[in-house]
Amino acid sequence: MSDDHQSRIRNFCIIAHIDHGKSTLADRLIERTGAIAKRDMADQVLDSMELERERGITIKAQAVRLEYAARSGPTYILNLIDTPGHVDFHYEVSRSLAACEGAILVVDATQGVEAQSLANLYLALDAGLAILPVINKIDLPSADLPRVRSQLEGLGFLAEEVLAVSAKEGIGIEELLEAVVERVPPPRGDAAAPLRALVFDSAFDAYKGVVAYVRVLDGILRAGERIRLMATGRTFDVTELGVFRPARAAIAELSQGAVGYLAAAMRDVSDCRVGDTVTSAQRPAAEPLPGYRPAKPMVFAGVYPIDSADFGRLREALEKLQLNDAALSFAAETSAALGFGFRCGFLGLLHMDVVQERLEREYRLLLITTAPSVCYRVTRTDGTVLDVDNPAELPDRSVITEIAEPVVRASIFTPAEHLGPLLELCRERRGDQTAMEYLDPTRVRLEYRLPLMEIMFDFFDQLKSRSRGYATFDYELLGYEAADMVKVDILVAGDVVDALSCIVHRGTAAVRGRKLIERLRALIPRQQFEVALQAAIGGKIIARENIPPMRKDVLAKCYGGDITRKRKLLEKQKEGKKRMKAVGAVDIPQEAFMAVLKVAED
Amino acid sequence: MDAAASLPWGLYVHIPFCPYKCDYCDFVAVGGGRRVALWHGPYVAAVRAEGEYWVGRLRPEPPVSAFYGGGTPTVLPADDLASLHRALAARFRLPPEGEVTIECNPGTVRHAGLAVLRRAGINRLSIGLQAVQDRLLTALGRRHTFAAFREAFTAAREAGFGNLNVDLMYGLPQQSCADFEESVCRVLELRPEHLSVYALQIEEGTPFHLRASHGTLALPSDEVAAEQFDCACRLCAQAGLEHYEISNFAAPDRRCRHNLLYWENADYLGLGIGAHSHWRLQRWANTVRLAAYRDGIAAGAGTWIAEHQPADAARERSETAFLGLRLLEGVDLRAYAARHGQTLDAAFPGIPARLVEQGLCRRTDDRLALRPDAVLVGNLAFSAFV
Structure with missing residues (x-):
C-alpha cells in the first residue's frame, strides 16, 4: 500500500460511559458505510457468526474495517476499534487507544458526562488522539443539549466541534463519518522501515x-x-x-x-x-513500540475447592482459563483452614468475579474464595522487601520496619447535591483530595488518592447509595505508600482461621474487627454446638461473639406418606451444606469469607 | 431383592374437603360448603372406583390398617363415610382387628355421626385441636373453640371410641411456654391414648408464609420452641405416654399402626387426590386436582397418577434409614440388613460411626437410634443418609 493509501485510512475508536450508546452507534456506522445493506444487516452478521460457531471459531470482531465514500470523492478505509469498558481493564483500554489516531467521545444527552467517559477521555488525550465529542440520544424527550454542551465546553471543547446524533434514529451519522475523515489524522507510518x-x-x-x-x-x-x-x-x-x-x-x-x-x-x-x-524475524525493528506493560494483577484471593479431591481439577481449570486470560495469575498455596488451593491474582474485583463464575459454571467446581487482598510491600528489619498478597503470611510485627500499600487515583463524578456524603466517604477511607472542580453548577468532579484496599471494602456500593445512584467512579494505580497496617485474626471455636485474616489500617482495626465478628455471627449458621467467634490483633482479643447452638431442625409432620417431599427437603439441606467448608467441626459458608468486604460501614 | 413383597401395608384414603382452610395449611384440601356439596358424591364414587382398580391390578394381601385423612373427612355425611369404609374394607379384606383411623376437627362431629362411623368398623379417631387457648386458635385461622373440642372428645368416648389421638402444635405465633404447657396438661387430663405434637412449619403459599415473609408473624424463637417441646416430653412421660416417634406419644400398645408403616418404610396404597403410595419399591402420587382425578378414574389405566418413581434399591436403602431414625427406638439393624441385602454400615460407610461420634445417635448391638437430646435436630442425622 502506498503513502497515498495511508492518507485514506482513519483508525478510531468510540469511548463512552456504559449505556451511553456506544454499540448502537457502532452498528449505525457499519450500516451507513454499506458494509452490509441495512435490511440484511442482522441476518448477514448473524449468519456469518453462526457459521463460525459451527466451525468452533469464537473470535469476535475487535476491529471492523469500513469503507466510506466521502463527499469530497475518495473512498476511505475507516477502522473502528473496540475498547473494553470497565475500569479493571485500564491498561487494555490504553493499548486499544494506542492503535488509533482519533476517538469519538460519546455522551448521553440525558445523562451528561460520567466518570468512565472522562477516564477514557483523559487516556485518549494522553495518547495524543484527536477527539470528536458527540452527544447521543438527542431524540429523547429528556435530552438536555444545552447542559451537555456546556459540560463539554467545560472540558475544553469548542462549541462548533460538538456533534449531535441519535444512533437509534440514524440522525447525524453522515456528518459524523465526514468528521472522522476530516478531523482524525491519517496514519504516518514508514513503509520502508522494519515491521x-x-x-x-x-x-x-x-x-x-x-x-x-x-x-x-x-x-x-x-x-x-x-x-x-x-x-x-x-x-x-x-x-x-x-x-x-x-x-x-x-x-x-x-x-x-x-x-x-x-x-x-x-x-x-x-x-x-x-x-x-x-x-x-528476518529484519527486526531496533526498538519495540512504547507502552508495553506485562499484565499485572492488582487484587489477590485464595481459591479453594470445597472438596479437596477437586484440587487437580481446579489446577487444570485455571491453566485452561489462563490460556486466554493473560492477566490471571495463580500459585499453589496451603491454608490450615481450607487445605490445598491457589492464590490467584486478578486485575480487579470484576475480573475476580468473572473468573470465579467461569470456574464454577464451566468447570463445575464448588469453590470457596477468600476475601480479596491487595499486595503489600513489607520491609523487614534485615532490610529485605517482601510482597505479601495473603494476609495470613504477614510476618510478625517485630520483624517489620514498614508496610507500604498500593494507592490509586480515583475520579468521582457526582451531582453537586450529593457532594457532602461523598467527601465524608472518601475521608473515612483515608482519602487525600487532590482536585475538585465544577463541570457546571450542578456537576462536580473529585479526584482523590485512595488506598486500593479501601475501595475494595464496598466502596462502590457506598458511593452509589450515598449519591442515590448518581455518582460514577473510576480509578488507576498510582504506586505504593507507607501505611500503619495491622493484621486482624479471626478465631472460630478457639482456632485461628487463616483464611479469615485481614490486613487493615490500625485506626479502624478495632471497629472493623468487631463488625466482622458481628457479621460472621449472622452468616455462619448455627451448629450442633455453641461456637465462639473472636477477633484478635497480635494475640490480643478485641471482640467476641457466640453463635448459639442449633435447637430445632427437624421435619415434624409426615404428610400422608409423602416421603419424596421429605427427601427433597433433606437433599436441599445437604446441598446447602455442600456449599460450605468444614473448618474443624464448624461449617463456614462462602459469604463468611467475604464478610470483611462488607464491614466498613453500617 | 424381593423382600419388599412380604411387607405389611396400609390403606390411606384422602378426603380433601374442609369447611374452611386454616392459615398455616398447605395440605391438599378444598374449602367451602358449596364445593363440598357439589363434589362429595362424585369424589366418593371415584375413590371407590380407584380402590376397585388397585384390587384388580395388585391383588394385595389384606392390609393391617386403614386411615382416612384430610382435609377434614368428617365434613362428609357420616353415612357416606360409613358406606365408603364398608365397601373398601370388604374389597381389601381388612381384618376386623385392623386399626382404622379417621381424622376430624371439633365442630364437624356429633355423637350420632360418630356412632355411625364406629359401627362401620372405624376404631380410632384423631382430633385436630392444636391449642387450648381460643385466641391462639383464632390466630391460626381455626373456627372452633376448646369447648367444642371437649364436646367432640366426650362424644367420641360415648360413641365407643377407645383409641383417641389429639393433635397439638408448638412454635405458634404468640404462643408462650406457659400456653403450650397448659395445652398439654388440659389434653392429658382427658387421658387420650395418643398425642401428636407438631412444630408449626411455615409452608410456601399459605397466608402464614406471606405474613412471615413480611415479618408480621410473631413466631417464637427456636429456643422457646425447643423448650415447649421438652415440656411436652416431660408431661407425657409423667402421664405414661411413651415418646416413640419424633412428634408422637402413645400409651402402651397404642402406637399408631398406620403411621408406623411410613416410618418403617413399609408399603401403603393411597386413594384419592394428592394421595401417596409406596408399593413394592415404587412410589407414586395422585393428581391434586379434583376434576383431573375424576376424569382420570373414568379413563382408567392409572391416568390420575401425577408422579411416579420407579423401583430404586438405593433410594429405598436411604429411606429405610432416615425414616427409621424418626422412631425413638431407631433402625433395627438386623431387619435392615435382611431387607436390603447389606448392612447399614455397608450401605453408608462411616456414616453411623460419625453420627455416634457427633453425639447425634447412639448405637446398641441391633439398633441405631437418635439420642433423645438430638431429637429436635434430627435433620442433621437424617440428611447423612440422603
Whole structure:
C-alpha cells in the first residue's frame, strides 16, 4: 500500500460511559458505510457468526474495517476499534487507544458526562488522539443539549466541534463519518522501515490458537512470514492474516497504518501479550513500540475447592482459563483452614468475579474464595522487601520496619447535591483530595488518592447509595505508600482461621474487627454446638461473639406418606451444606469469607 | 431383592374437603360448603372406583390398617363415610382387628355421626385441636373453640371410641411456654391414648408464609420452641405416654399402626387426590386436582397418577434409614440388613460411626437410634443418609 493509501485510512475508536450508546452507534456506522445493506444487516452478521460457531471459531470482531465514500470523492478505509469498558481493564483500554489516531467521545444527552467517559477521555488525550465529542440520544424527550454542551465546553471543547446524533434514529451519522475523515489524522507510518505492529487485543480460538488483533505502525506484515514478538522474544509463522468487514475475511498483507488480525499457531495468550510489538524475524525493528506493560494483577484471593479431591481439577481449570486470560495469575498455596488451593491474582474485583463464575459454571467446581487482598510491600528489619498478597503470611510485627500499600487515583463524578456524603466517604477511607472542580453548577468532579484496599471494602456500593445512584467512579494505580497496617485474626471455636485474616489500617482495626465478628455471627449458621467467634490483633482479643447452638431442625409432620417431599427437603439441606467448608467441626459458608468486604460501614 | 413383597401395608384414603382452610395449611384440601356439596358424591364414587382398580391390578394381601385423612373427612355425611369404609374394607379384606383411623376437627362431629362411623368398623379417631387457648386458635385461622373440642372428645368416648389421638402444635405465633404447657396438661387430663405434637412449619403459599415473609408473624424463637417441646416430653412421660416417634406419644400398645408403616418404610396404597403410595419399591402420587382425578378414574389405566418413581434399591436403602431414625427406638439393624441385602454400615460407610461420634445417635448391638437430646435436630442425622 502506498503513502497515498495511508492518507485514506482513519483508525478510531468510540469511548463512552456504559449505556451511553456506544454499540448502537457502532452498528449505525457499519450500516451507513454499506458494509452490509441495512435490511440484511442482522441476518448477514448473524449468519456469518453462526457459521463460525459451527466451525468452533469464537473470535469476535475487535476491529471492523469500513469503507466510506466521502463527499469530497475518495473512498476511505475507516477502522473502528473496540475498547473494553470497565475500569479493571485500564491498561487494555490504553493499548486499544494506542492503535488509533482519533476517538469519538460519546455522551448521553440525558445523562451528561460520567466518570468512565472522562477516564477514557483523559487516556485518549494522553495518547495524543484527536477527539470528536458527540452527544447521543438527542431524540429523547429528556435530552438536555444545552447542559451537555456546556459540560463539554467545560472540558475544553469548542462549541462548533460538538456533534449531535441519535444512533437509534440514524440522525447525524453522515456528518459524523465526514468528521472522522476530516478531523482524525491519517496514519504516518514508514513503509520502508522494519515491521512494527502493535498487539492491541488477543483472543484464544480452539482451532487457530491465539488470534492477535494488530495495528501496523511501520512496514508490511505478510501472511506466511516469520514474525517475532519483541517482549516475549518468541517467533512464529503467520498462518492467517485478515480483517473484519464485519465478516471475517483473509487477506495477504497488512501494510503501515492498517488494522487486522493475525493467527500464527500461538498456543497460549502469554505468547502474545496485549501491548507487545510484532516485528519481522528476518529484519527486526531496533526498538519495540512504547507502552508495553506485562499484565499485572492488582487484587489477590485464595481459591479453594470445597472438596479437596477437586484440587487437580481446579489446577487444570485455571491453566485452561489462563490460556486466554493473560492477566490471571495463580500459585499453589496451603491454608490450615481450607487445605490445598491457589492464590490467584486478578486485575480487579470484576475480573475476580468473572473468573470465579467461569470456574464454577464451566468447570463445575464448588469453590470457596477468600476475601480479596491487595499486595503489600513489607520491609523487614534485615532490610529485605517482601510482597505479601495473603494476609495470613504477614510476618510478625517485630520483624517489620514498614508496610507500604498500593494507592490509586480515583475520579468521582457526582451531582453537586450529593457532594457532602461523598467527601465524608472518601475521608473515612483515608482519602487525600487532590482536585475538585465544577463541570457546571450542578456537576462536580473529585479526584482523590485512595488506598486500593479501601475501595475494595464496598466502596462502590457506598458511593452509589450515598449519591442515590448518581455518582460514577473510576480509578488507576498510582504506586505504593507507607501505611500503619495491622493484621486482624479471626478465631472460630478457639482456632485461628487463616483464611479469615485481614490486613487493615490500625485506626479502624478495632471497629472493623468487631463488625466482622458481628457479621460472621449472622452468616455462619448455627451448629450442633455453641461456637465462639473472636477477633484478635497480635494475640490480643478485641471482640467476641457466640453463635448459639442449633435447637430445632427437624421435619415434624409426615404428610400422608409423602416421603419424596421429605427427601427433597433433606437433599436441599445437604446441598446447602455442600456449599460450605468444614473448618474443624464448624461449617463456614462462602459469604463468611467475604464478610470483611462488607464491614466498613453500617 | 424381593423382600419388599412380604411387607405389611396400609390403606390411606384422602378426603380433601374442609369447611374452611386454616392459615398455616398447605395440605391438599378444598374449602367451602358449596364445593363440598357439589363434589362429595362424585369424589366418593371415584375413590371407590380407584380402590376397585388397585384390587384388580395388585391383588394385595389384606392390609393391617386403614386411615382416612384430610382435609377434614368428617365434613362428609357420616353415612357416606360409613358406606365408603364398608365397601373398601370388604374389597381389601381388612381384618376386623385392623386399626382404622379417621381424622376430624371439633365442630364437624356429633355423637350420632360418630356412632355411625364406629359401627362401620372405624376404631380410632384423631382430633385436630392444636391449642387450648381460643385466641391462639383464632390466630391460626381455626373456627372452633376448646369447648367444642371437649364436646367432640366426650362424644367420641360415648360413641365407643377407645383409641383417641389429639393433635397439638408448638412454635405458634404468640404462643408462650406457659400456653403450650397448659395445652398439654388440659389434653392429658382427658387421658387420650395418643398425642401428636407438631412444630408449626411455615409452608410456601399459605397466608402464614406471606405474613412471615413480611415479618408480621410473631413466631417464637427456636429456643422457646425447643423448650415447649421438652415440656411436652416431660408431661407425657409423667402421664405414661411413651415418646416413640419424633412428634408422637402413645400409651402402651397404642402406637399408631398406620403411621408406623411410613416410618418403617413399609408399603401403603393411597386413594384419592394428592394421595401417596409406596408399593413394592415404587412410589407414586395422585393428581391434586379434583376434576383431573375424576376424569382420570373414568379413563382408567392409572391416568390420575401425577408422579411416579420407579423401583430404586438405593433410594429405598436411604429411606429405610432416615425414616427409621424418626422412631425413638431407631433402625433395627438386623431387619435392615435382611431387607436390603447389606448392612447399614455397608450401605453408608462411616456414616453411623460419625453420627455416634457427633453425639447425634447412639448405637446398641441391633439398633441405631437418635439420642433423645438430638431429637429436635434430627435433620442433621437424617440428611447423612440422603
